[in-house]
Amino acid sequence: MTSVRAVLGDQPASQLGRVDYHEHLFQVSPLLPGDELTDEATSTREAELLCASGFRSMVDATPTGLGRDPAGLARISAATGLSILASTGAHREEHYGASHWLLEKTTAQLARRFAADVQLGMPERDQPTASQPALSPTGKPVRAGVLKTGIGYWSITAFEHRVIEAVAEAHAQTGAPVMVHLEYGSAAWEVLELLAGCGVEASSVVLAHIDRNPDPGLHAELAARGAYLGYDGVARHKSWPDSVVLNCLIEAARRGANERVILGGDVARRTRYIAAGGMPGLAYLGDRFVPRMIETGGNDLARMVLEVNPQRWAARFL
Numbered sequence: 001m002t003s004v005r006a007v008l009g010d011q012p013a014s015q016l017g018r019v020d021y022h023e024h025l026f027q028v029s030p031l032l033p034g035d036e037l038t039d040e041a042t043s044t045r046e047a048e049l050l051c052a053s054g055f056r057s058m059v060d061a062t063p064t065g066l067g068r069d070p071a072g073l074a075r076i077s078a079a080t081g082l083s084i085l086a087s088t089g090a091h092r093e094e095h096y097g098a099s100h101w102l103l104e105k106t107t108a109q110l111a112r113r114f115a116a117d118v119q120l121g122m123p124e125r126d127q128p129t130a131s132q133p134a135l136s137p138t139g140k141p142v143r144a145g146v147l148k149t150g151i152g153y154w155s156i157t158a159f160e161h162r163v164i165e166a167v168a169e170a171h172a173q174t175g176a177p178v179m180v181h182l183e184y185g186s187a188a189w190e191v192l193e194l195l196a197g198c199g200v201e202a203s204s205v206v207l208a209h210i211d212r213n214p215d216p217g218l219h220a221e222l223a224a225r226g227a228y229l230g231y232d233g234v235a236r237h238k239s240w241p242d243s244v245v246l247n248c249l250i251e252a253a254r255r256g257a258n259e260r261v262i263l264g265g266d267v268a269r270r271t272r273y274i275a276a277g278g279m280p281g282l283a284y285l286g287d288r289f290v291p292r293m294i295e296t297g298g299n300d301l302a303r304m305v306l307e308v309n310p311q312r313w314a315a316r317f318l
Contacts (some may be wrong), residue, residue: 003317004145004311004314005176006057006077006085006145007074007086007136007143007145008077008078008083010317013315014311015083016057016083016314017307018057018286018306018307019055019056019057019262019306019307019311020050020055020059020263022061023050023060023061023264023265023267023268025037025046025072025073026068027062027067028067029067029091030096031095032268035269037269042276043072044079046273046275047076049274050082050285051082053283053286054286055082057083059087059146059179059264060085060087061146061208063089064102064117065126066095068086068126071135073086074134074135074136074137075137085144085145086143086145087145087146087148088113088117088170089148089179090102090148090149090159091150092160092183105162107166110162110166111165111169111170114147115174116130118176119174120141121133121134121141122142122143146178147171147176148167148181149178149179150182151181154183154187155187156191156194161194164194164195167200168195171204172200174318175317177316178204178205179208179230180205180207180208181208182207182208184209185210188210188213188227191207192222202222202226202227203228204316205228206262207228208232208264208266210222210229211232211245211248214233215248223259223260223261228262229252230262231249232263234284235280235284250293250301253297253301261309262313263305267280267282
């Protein structure tokens with residue numbers, strides 16, 4: 001298990017370099033009005049800033065039905081040299097609204113669609129029925145490399161249950177790694193149990209936003225179970241200073257989670273893009289947080305968090 005599936009094709013995981021495990025270059029959600037990410041030129045410039053901050057790779061965590069643009073991701077990757085892993089699966093239900101076509105799909109239909117995104121290529125536009133796959137600048141289908149699911153705050157709707165089951169089935173068919181959106185870091189154990197019941201080992205799963213519940217003891221327990229810990233809550237000073245995230249990371253690593261923590265920015269909004277006139281931008285993670293992590297935790301921990309751990313998590317293909 002040494003390869004990852006990027007938008008320009010499979011590549012050795014060791015070539016990923018520093019990985020930002022959670023960002024969005026394209027996204028449209030009714031929960032984020034006015035913050036749509038739809039302009040390719042703006043996202044290209046923001047990706048360049050991420051590269052300049054020291055990252056070689058990123059996961060675009062926008063799943064099915066939320067404005068993802070697979071061909072756009074491939075063009076950005078080709079233009080910037082940034083390796084990009086695209087996502088399939090589905091977000092928590094509230095991101096879709098009551099009338100979204102994806103909510104009507106059965107578990108079997110969802111599983112077929114997610115697996116096809118990984119194996120055959122993602123469609124040019126997410127629609128109720130399958131369409132031709134999006135193509136990279138070299139004319140190859142753009143395939144997803146990550147399976148995503150999500151839940152609400154201490155709640156899992158019937159749709160979210162179907163998505164979890166469908167992601168598990170697609171994982172069994174493809175070996176692709178799994179990302180779980182945990183609202184405010186809640187219900188981590190419960191989701192791991194559900195996935196385990198569907199045959200997904202914790203070592204294939206990253207728990208996104210686990211640092212929104214900055215409990216290093218819990219994180220160490222989850223890491224001992226085998227799950228990866230997605231820290232992506234920096235630059236959210238309205239809720240907490242970066243020191244909360246940093247101190248939690250260092251303490252969790254001290255308690256044995258050093259081989260399971262991975263880092264992302266999850267900027268996710270146009271008004272937070274430097275290229276769109278906002279702040280703090282994708283480069284904040286590399287320019288502001290990573291140096292503090294190195295100063296506090298040392299170079300060996302930084303290499304684990306930024307390179308070794310995310311490369312190991314992403315390299316899951318059968």
